[in-house]
Amino acid sequence: MKPSNWFVRLENAADAAVVEVMQAEAFGPGRFARTAFKVREGVAHCSNLSLVGLSGEKIAGSVRLTPVMIGETQAQLLGPLTVDPAFKNRGLGKLLLQTVSDMARSQGETAILLVGDAPYYASSGYKPVPFGRIRLPGPVDPARLLILQLDDSDMPSGMVRAGGRS
Helix, strand or coil: HHHHHHEEEECHHHHHHHHHHHHHHHHHHHHHHHHHHHCCCCCCCCCHEEEEECCCCEEEEEEEEEEEECCCCCEEEEECCCCCCCHCCCCHHHHHHHHHHHHHHCCCCEEEEEEHHHHHCCCCEEEEEECEEEEECCCCCCEEEEEEEECCCCCCCCEEEEECCC
């Protein structure tokens, strides 16, 4: 049964501990060695583009965007997207993705980059990055490097590094 009563709001400081526990359960301690985590290391996620999904009063999922530069283009790096195992496969992840992309678009962002499962993210408009067009400063399976263009500008190219606006 899919609940239709999800409530999505901006993440606040009081949510951080719960979000961290969800991320630890979902990705384990090895997450910090992954390239996308390393790019985000020491960079604050955008408080105006980080959301939690609630079922009643319980935080059931979260998504964060972190500012990056792709070459000379400002963009956002998505992640992690996390849904509590008790609430998986009920549409919350897709709702969080749609909400954060709509918000990013309305705030003038041009692209959201992520490393993830192409079949899952394709339904939200993410497309594979052509091989070599966007590079990360560490190992990434090229088939998992995806981008969502939020406007009709050209796809950015170049090395990804932390930075940009937040």
